[in-house]
Amino acid sequence: MLTLEPVYLLLGAFLLFGAVLDYRSRRRAMAVFWAILSLPFLAGDAILAAAREGSHWPAQAMGIGVIALGVMAALGGRRPSDDEAALEHTRRADAVRLGNRLFAPALLIPLVTLLVALAAQYGPPPVRALFEAKQSTLIALGIASVVAFAVAVRVTGAGVGAGLQEGNRLLDALGWAALLPMLLATLGSVFAATGVGDAIASLVAMVIPTDSRIACLLAFALGMVLFTAIMGNAFAAFPVLMAGIGLPLLVQRHGAHPAVLGSIGMLTGYCGTLLTPMAANFNIVPVVLLELPDQYAVIRAQLPTALVLLAVNIALLWLLAF
């Protein structure tokens, strides 16, 4: 059965390749950075398996690696996009020469992902049996990346090595921003394991007047937004707010409809995701990818939509849940 494991190995190999390129170009700090980051991909399953069998040193070493990555992110800069302007001329010439053929590999990424994901979910049983169901879209994305890369190499007439170097150039331009989503999700797990959520829920329960239905509803909705903004993830906020306010006060005491409360409550948290730099893969990574000078440019573009939608969600909860 096809799992994500080969996709992880591929990604790990690419990161390691980037580390070698950086080492050769005397960007030693970046080389070490990418080499450490390749570990969860090359040895991730081994680390998890060892931890399950009671041998904790590999996971602990990975923990030290995480701390090292954080420190290196703060010390090292990003690689400047040095040659961008100088190559503008060749890029324009290639754009004319290759024309719309350039779109094919870029569009192949979503297209192949779509086809493989559909086949894995709705295809004939023998095809479905090939994929681990829960991760079929991500496996499909991995396959699509490889297919699109092969076609891109063919269309542009560049070598495989040159293509990987271009990938490494983008990776270096992203720098620590590439790492941030993983770090934030890790922080979410640490917060959950250290009882941060329970502490916040108990504080909130002390403050609000529990007899008032609207006060409980507002505390739940705004708490979802606030907690999501702090954690960068509505998934982390949901169990906390549900256990603290949603279930005991809104469902059990005031009789809210559980499905409505769960569904729209989660989406209220998503309004918080639109507002926070902690949701780095959505709000900070694109800033770097699009070379925007303002770190909060994407959040600013989302702010009005998020606030209006928050008001709509609270109104929907009030109308539909009771």
Place this chain on the structure above:
Amino acid sequence: MNYWPLLGVAVVVLGLALRRNPALVVVVAGLVSGIAAGKPLGELLDLLGTAFVNNRTLLLFVLTLPVIGLLERHGLRERARGWIAGFRSLTLPRLLVAYLGLRQLLSMFGLIDLAGHAQTVRPLLAPMSEAAAAQEEPLDEPTRNRVRALAAATDNIGRFFGEDVFLAFGAVLLIQGFYAGHGIALEPMAIALWALPTAIAAFTIHAIRIAWFQRGLRRGSERRRDADA
């Protein structure tokens, strides 16, 4: 109840407010929260390492970088701009609203990672948006950056407010799992359907904002023209 782990939250808020490097802030916050909860160092390192490995799917977008990097070196973004500029009637609102609707629909069928900032926004949507916005007159630098940010925002909003309608999506399963753990049995379908009103509201609100953005662009250029005359 031990309130000391909340110090980790304080570290996050303070670190971001002081504009320290977010990666370092996050690592320090995790350590502070763990130490405040009284976790021994070995256990804390174990927790950090295991959680980091468990969340490694979040880096999968990096696999698309070689394709995008190679195509960009050979003029993909220039070509995307040129192609859109060929359609005189394609305005920024038409492009972005169509993308928003498509992204929401695809997310509703669980095809969340089909598009994204690395896969579609940087190589295609952002340059196309720039070209569509520049149909009437060329964009200055700050306006161009605002157009790019709006393209990224449109991708996020389309993704977020479509995915919860998908039955097998993690959020729906998380909601169902939470209630099941507390003795309330719910069908995933019942949860997913209640995400529809918000999905429609998100589309409407953001589409109106995109249209307003275009109006703002047009007003700005008219004002400049009046000032020149």
